[in-house]
Amino acid sequence: MSTSSAPEPVPVPIRVLLPGDQAVVAHLWAKRQVRDGWLYEVGLPAYRNGPGDTVEPAEYRVWVRAPQHVRPLGAVSYDDVPVEYLEPPSLVERELGPRRPSGWVLAKAGGRGPGRGTVHAVDCAEAPVGAPVLTLDRALDAAQQSGTRLCSLCGAALELDPVLKGFDAGFDS
Structure with missing residues (x-):
């Protein structure tokens, strides 16, 4: 079994803005790109109870938004801080947008017997919750089932009709 020879990251100081117009110098451990900006993992200085009646220094790590909650310190270099970049969207995702969740739900209509209701895509605004x-x-x-319809608002009809009626139905001359 091989072990990684990568050195343990060394934190660098950064100013963290706290609630109530307070600021404290903390350790910056990592940076993470997210869809709407950046998160920084900071280690805030704290104390914790030790054995017996002792109190010892500690660090509370938390992810905060940058630049809303952090400020650089003077001449400190942040070049060596580990960075986790967001994976770029695939060509398909860029062109088509995010995928819809898969599956369908049945909204039951009033009355007795099977087959009364509407089939919706899972993310349809008209789909029943739960x-x-x-x-x-x-x-x-x-x-x-007779009496069941396919929702045309969410595309359930467009997705399921060809499977029910056959794909060639729309190509008849």
Whole structure:
């Protein structure tokens, strides 16, 4: 088994802005890029109870927003702080946007008997909250019941109709 020869990161000082217009010098351990900016992992100085009645120095680590909660200190270099970059979106994600959650839900309509309701995509605004998520096969079974319709607002109709009716139905001359 091999061990990593990478040295343990050495924290650098940074000013952390606290609530109540307070500021404290802390340790900057890492930086992380997120979709809406940056987070910095800082180690705030603190005390903790030790054995017996002793009190010992400690560090409280927390991720804070940058630059809202941190300020650089004078001539300190932050070049060697470990940085975790956000993975760039794939070409498909850039072109099509984020993926929708998979699955469908059935909104039951009033009345008796099976097959009365509407099949929605999971993320549809009209989908019932807390309804069980249906697999493709279950959604198709529900959609084939008389009295059940497919929601056209969320695209359930566009997604499931070709599977129910066959893909060639839209290409007849």
